[in-house]
Each structure stands twice: as C-alpha cells, then as structure tokens.
Amino acid sequence: MDHYATLGVPSSADAAQVRDAYKRAALRAHPDRARGDARAFLELKRAYDCLVDATARKRYDAALASRRARPLAETIDAEEMDVVCVMMGREGERGASGGVDAYARACRCGDAYEIPVAELQRLRRELHDECVLECGGCSLRISVRLKPIGADEAHASARVARA
Numbered sequence: 001m002d003h004y005a006t007l008g009v010p011s012s013a014d015a016a017q018v019r020d021a022y023k024r025a026a027l028r029a030h031p032d033r034a035r036g037d038a039r040a041f042l043e044l045k046r047a048y049d050c051l052v053d054a055t056a057r058k059r060y061d062a063a064l065a066s067r068r069a070r071p072l073a074e075t076i077d078a079e080e081m082d083v084v085c086v087m088m089g090r091e092g093e094r095g096a097s098g099g100v101d102a103y104a105r106a107c108r109c110g111d112a113y114e115i116p117v118a119e120l121q122r123l124r125r126e127l128h129d130e131c132v133l134e135c136g137g138c139s140l141r142i143s144v145r146l147k148p149i150g151a152d153e154a155h156a157s158a159r160v161a162r163a
C-alpha cells in the first residue's frame with residue numbers, strides 16, 4: 001500500500017489535491033468518530049505528512065519507483081487467496097479486538113503476502129483493477145487482480161432473479 005493509494009489520489013496529484021483527500025479521509029477515519037479507525041487514521045497522517053512535504057515526497061517517489069522496478073513473482077486473482085485472521089500492527093493474542101480478516105498468499109520464502117479484506121474492498125470501490133502486495137519477509141511482490149465492485153454481486157442477484 002503506497003501513500004497515494006492510502007489517500008486515494010493519483011501519483012500526479014498536486015499539494016492541494018493531497019490536502020483535500022487527506023481532510024476528507026481523516027474526517028471519516030478519526031478515532032473520535034463512532035466508526036473511526038485509529039490505525040487507518042495514523043496511516044493517512046503518515047501518507048499526508050510525506051506527500052505534502054516536497055522534499056520528502058521526492059525521496060518517497062524515488063523509493064517507490066525502484067520498488068516498482070522489481071519483478072512480480074506472480075499475478076493472481078483475489079479469489080485464489082486464502083482468507084485468514086491476522087494481527088495487524090501490534091503483537092498480542094488473536095481475538096475479536098485485534099484480529100482482522102485478510103486475504104493471504106504464501107510466499108516461497110515461507111512468509112506471506114497479506115491484505116485486509118476491508119482494504120481490498122476499498123480498492124475495488126475506488127475502481128483499482130489490481131494491487132501489488134509485498135511479502136512481509138522478503139523483497140518479492142505479487143500482483144492481485146481485482147474484479148470491479150458489483151461484478152459478483154450482480155452475478156449473484158441475477159441467479160436469484162432467475163430462481
């Protein structure tokens with residue numbers, strides 16, 4: 001997940017667009033709100049602080065470009081991944097409070113590529129058609145193809161309508 005995707009802006013976004021996107025998203029995710037999400041809020045803040053600073057952004061863009069230059073280990077569909085419960089962020093016992101459902105794919109290094117289900121749904125809603133995941137344990141990357149939102153839902157309701 002790069003900073004641009006976190007904020008939902010194109011990599012060509014100017015400072016004003018970055019600021020607007022941050023304000024909108026931060027309001028939604030603010031921990032004081034009933035449906036706020038402290039982790040998402042921190043991610044947004046981190047992305048914003050980096051992209052709004054011209055020097056930091058230049059450095060970040062360079063790092064991103066060299067990361068993107070690495071070859072992909074494979075390209076798969078999201079449906080080919082396993083759904084698992086993972087701890088995101090901090091260590092602790094797995095449970096309702098800390099665990100989230102995530103799509104996972106084993107990497108050949110023994111570690112795994114992971115993306116929270118909610119995150120992937122958000123990308124689909126924002127009309128991304130693929131997302132690149134990095135292995136937690138090595139430098140390999142995979143690309144996950146995302147179906148447009150509504151594709152399987154429409155399919156399911158068509159089946160219901162026929163029945």
Ligand SMILES: [Zn+2]
Nearest residue numbers: 107109135138
């Ligand atoms: Zn790996």
